[in-house]
Amino acid sequence: MAATRGFALLLCTLLMASRGASLASGGPVQSTSTVTADPGHNTGGGHEAATNSSSADQGATDGHETAPITTLPIVTWKWTHVSTPYLVALWVLVSWICKLIIEANHHVTEVIPESALLICFGFILGGIIWGADMVQTFKLNPTVFFFYLLPQIILDTGYSMPNKLFFGNLGAILVYAVIGTVWNAASLGLSLWGCHQGGAMGQLDIGLLQYLLFGSLIAAVDPVAVIAVFEQVHVNEVLFILVFGESLLNDGVTVVLFNVFDAFVSLGGPGINAVEIIKGIISFFVVAFGGSFLGLAFGLLISLLTKVTQNIKIIEPAFVFVLGYLAYLTAEMLSLSSILSITFCGVSCQKYINANMDENSVNTVRYVMKVFANGSETIIFVFLGISAIDKEIWVWNTGFILLTLFFIFVYRIIGVFFLTWILNRYRLVPVEFIDQVIMSYGGLRGAVAYGLAALLNESKIKEKNLMICTTLLVVYFTVILQGITMKPLVKWLKVKKASVSELTLIEKLQDKVFDHMLVAIEDVSGQIGHNYMRDKWNQFEERWMKRILMKKSARKSRDQVFKVFHRLNLKDAMNYVAEGERRGSLEFVRNETAFIDFKKKFVDDLPDITAGMSDDHTAASSMGRIDQVPSVSLEMHEQNMKGVRQMEDINTHHLLQQHLYKGRKQHRHRYSRSHFNVNKDEDEVQEIFQRTMRNRLESFKSAKMGVSQPKKISKHAKKDQLQKVPNGKSTDNSKRYLAGDEDFQLSEGDASGFGASGGSYPFPMMVSYRAGAGIENPAYIPDLDPMAAKIPPWLAQAELDGEPVAPSQRAQLRMPSDLSRLAPLRISARSNDSFAQADAPAARQRDDEAPAPSKRGGHNV
């Protein structure tokens, strides 16, 4: 709330500063909207802003008069200079703030869809403008809508289209989009004309052709509105793709129809003969298919281009947008269907550009696409609302408006049911009755219809304003009323919902099995069906399209299953880190106990999986103990845990001190427009890496020896411990011992003894450690604490009992269950165990001092 009020105030200030004559109304606009969102809080501010801005209004008029200057002005007021871009930017800001306010109230958007709320906000804003200017200065004009607002939305929907689903249902979608739209247009036009002839509308100057023109502009279901509503409802995927695909394609169809009828209207009744009608039909197909093919061509062009853009990674994503937009404009230029063009451009390029481009670029494309699409969608809805508040367009004709609403509703239902009835005869999985209801109810009209209505030529169509008015009413009726009732209806009819769970690996695998199985069954039954065709297409694509359009490197990792696997692994790794950080450090990750269970699970039955850890395995099995892992009692474990906890606290502090890199070259900021990570110092990265590796090795070593020597080396740690553990050293030591044993790697070890030999990679480093054992970092001389060897008797007992400490229940719990997916990786890491063996002599040296650990060390050898 505070945030929204803050925004409102900021906006008021901005608007006051702008002093635009028309914009003066913007101030109260915003505050009023805040008032609606937050009643009784901001009224004062709003009022103030209103008065302020109206006073500013007067000042504005003389603000931009350019008088001859007599002296050099220090600053001048140049409103006219910036007015247009300024107004655009402000309106964008206002629309988005409306969205912000709406989205801040989740309980409202639960009930009323966002699109409806945005339109309502538009009403309020429009009302305020009207109140200030007494004329509607801002409304959605078709040029802005079709050239600057619509393309990105369509491109985004095309780009994020679920291709398999879309093409799988393409037949049905085309039937709905083409035949359904033509049916809607024709039936509405004819019925209205019939009613007009019957005298239901009084005196109107509309002929049959005009009615058909009107029918065609209002026939199409609007993708923007449909997505806005259906997105929140989560219907099953088939239903979604049918509604969504239809809305997307029928926009193209409706624009084409509109143009044809517009031409017919221009020709006039007598000028239309059979030839013209046939030409109209041909033009319909040429325009629709031509647009689609142009889009495909552009899509392929983008794919080809992204194949070679790896050297200009920064502007790589922009190609997609520029070429997409060019596809739209080119189609417009050739008077082909621009909507279909940009749709198919997005659909055809998505796969290849996602594979070709750098991952960062792909994310950028996705994100920017959404930013544009969502942004302009918001603007469209707000302006649909604003456009309503205009006295000029409100020409009321009860008969015309109500009949239009009624016919739209009824013919949509008839159309959907009839077409589905036909389709169901041929569809493999028939569309269910309930789905048909939702489909017919989901016939939302939107901004495209309004844009087309605004395009009407007033000289040819006398009742243009009535048509605009009706179109707007239809839009409001469908978006607001049907939008609000959609959700309850879906619930009430128990429409099959989409499962919202994310795709698991096994599901993806099974999906693939299905694909192949269906093809095989079709082959066996000797039919050329859907799956057969898809298989053939896939083969063709594999062989030709990918070769031409995809980078060689990209072709490799394109397998779906592999991608899911990769993604899941990434997610695990992230969970892993998050889990570790929740506990203070990543220590638990390296906890040996965490993966013993996995090893045990698989070691016995599946020796091949453990190939990577043969070192460990042989060592373990030579002792013959691997199968009889005893478990530590719970109490004991608790104690251990406490110790671990404390140790971790200490270590974390120390770790931070150690690992936060103290910049040698401070503030050496470099700037590059073409690279991201110019400010990363190679040396720095290298050093951080080395330090980490060093620590890891050290902790491996120490843990394997059963003593946690290096920890005591640290001076920091000692200081901390002395403060924190007043009991004295012996408890401290024992605790530390526990920690070292149970928790395996307290990686805090100070890199003692490794400093000098610290190579850059773990394995060479291992060797160099053996060689350079004597070279020690003078900063940290390991003082071997004899006390460290003291083991509490109970633990010694446990030590004697068995080698690998089995994880108790609790230890199991500490490992989140999903993490187990990473287990194979960890297993291979265990081959490092050989380090421990290598270190054994060192352990022996301490034998006389530390009897119990020596036993442990002995086991390990």
Added chain:
Amino acid sequence: MPNSSVRVQRARARSVRGSRTGRAGGAAAAAMGASQTRSEHRHQDLADRTGFSLEQIKNLHRRFQQLSGDEETISKENLESIPALANNPIRKQIIGAFFDKRNQNRDEVGSCEQIGFEQFLMVMSHFRPPSLKTTAEEKEAMRREKLRFLFNMHDTDNDGTITLVEYRKVVEELLSKSGAIEEETAKAIADAAMLEVASTNVPAMGPDDFYEGITFEHFEQILKGLEMETRMHIRFLDVDTTTMRCGKFTS
């Protein structure tokens, strides 16, 4: 409608085979007529049991004879020689499923060497699409049946669980055609998938537990989210329109 010559030929083939006579009642009818009615009856019988329409059965039967070379049974080699199948990575498993006794709705295990048309049809019937008339329970049953089929396909040793070894084989075969993925990766993927099943179904696994394999229940559980309705159907030619008609058409 198939022309009568095909029908005659088929009828003859069947009478040679000496198949069940069905309920052919036309003793007085001409020999050809009788066998024709008999085949109709037989088909009707099969249609009742598998849910296929007569037209579909006729079509499938034609295909069956084409595959078997007018024999009354079909062998693995017959299926393997289908050229279109050559590129299918899981060809072996699918062909195996045809000869798997578990898929014949009987309580037997193991696989047979040869199958007749009836068995062929039985396997095919797993891929029948639902119609609008199918009720929710029937759909659920169909879904289960399909899952069972899939499960049986993976469970190559008939022991009721898909073990890791078995599943790995599936994944390896599945990915074998994509070329770029190495065997190791396939293994890792299979392992990860297995762990996924394990972690979903046995959330609190004890330290000594060993997840021995996917049982059918677990299999069902993990694939719950998968929309089978759109995934395991194929269109059989000459779909009888009576089963597909939208009965609730209203407007």
